[in-house]
Amino acid sequence: MSTTLGDAVRPGRSARPRRSTTELAQQAPRWQKLFATELAARIAAVLAFAVFWVVLSAVFARVPGPIAVVANLIDEFARGEVFGNFGVTLYRFGIGVVLALVAGTAVGVLMGLSQLSRAFLESPVLVGLSMPAIIWSFLTVMWFGFGDLSPIVTTFLTAVPFVVLNVFQGVRGISRDLRDMSASYGVPFTRQVRELVLPAVTGFVATGARYAVLMGWNGVLLAEWFGGSGGVGYRARYWYDANQFAGFAAWVVLFIAFIVALDRLVFDPLVTRAFRWRDAR
């Protein structure tokens, strides 16, 4: 009497031998081999979005189509507006994010290792998390005026609570066994931070960095929108005020493309490298 899985699933039918993965792969139709891949899925997503955008612009007159947006973007490049404004924003954004990462990691580690520090800092961090980026941008413009400082400080204030929270969670999650092992061998505190705490929280720092970039980018654009002299946010507002939605959308597409490229080309390899010990076989 047969006892294969086939019998259990479909009683009364004769059992069929199970096919190996090699056999299944060889017998798969050609279209499946070509299109059932990650790359194909990503391309399909972009194409689907493009089709959706075209349909939307055809239905609603106020939604600029992709061709108009791209044309405006090319015009902006020709006018020399892109590199200069992007450069200004990147400068402000870069300083704000780097400061947020350094300060956020330090505060997160401190909160994770010290009960007293955690009690002291928990409420300010919560306030920071609750404050919308738009409010920070208003405040910094009022405090610092229309220069570089306002977008830099907005970026920092918007990003830092997310870094703190992620790093804090990472430190809290460090294995008690490893901490006890370090204590039992008398490993110095600085070496514990360097070899145990920081590597353990690398993944959380990377996640915090991703949030810092996304939130910080919102912050810098808002600060430039309301009080910038130059920059991506300032230029997007120029087109918005001129009621030229294609021009406005062109800058939106540009900064989304930047964030996606940053994520794929910088964060993905960094995170992969940070976790190479986990994937080693």
Add this chain to the structure above:
Amino acid sequence: MAIITVKNLTKTFNIGTPRASRVLDDISFDVRGQTFVSIVGPSGCGKSTLLNIISGVEEHTAGDITLTGDTGKPARMGYVFQNPRLLPWRSVLRNMLYVQDDRSPDTVARVRRYLDMVGLAKNGDYYPGQLSGGMQQRVGIARAFAVEPDLLLMDEPFSHLDAITARGLRAQLQDIWAQSKKTVIFVTHDVVEAVELSDRIIVLQPGGTIYEDITIDLPRPRRASDPTVATLQAGILGRLEDMKKRVAAGPAA
């Protein structure tokens, strides 16, 4: 080698609360010199707690405990845990260097020598995730020996391994110990293992007191299959059965 003096040691968890529980109760013993001492007892009798107090990871509630090394200074300790407790993001070699005082060429050479002793000389660049459980535990043993401790603490280091791997590691431990002759305190619930490895067995009973302190005077190296070892094991197991019956019968017995 180390000198350990434990005097009237007591440990109570959750003092001052309704959940207070006394795990070790007024125990006293000495350990001196190059000797292998096992601490044996049923689960919950305080074996691991005693080891943690000796290592300094836990504080004791009452009593005294002193540990001195060869030179009269505080004893240097190595610790082998139930699970290897290796940093997963550091290679084997860097894991061993993590607990060393420095990374001088002499220290690195010494660490490599101990890795070679446990048969892992070629695995220094491997991450712990690339090693089997037995290999990871061998790294843990090498790490403990490589700090050249006065006192080596081992908390059921083979309990999570399969029988064949554990047997091989016990034999390897005996060989390394024979070469280095440290003071070892070895916690186990396995009497057979204790007899195979030890010069002395301290038996703890529920309530955290010492039931018996047994000297094992058998020649080395010992193997579990040796009839003399087996006879002694049977005798000790019988005494532990008596202890269990006495504990079950209560204080009036």
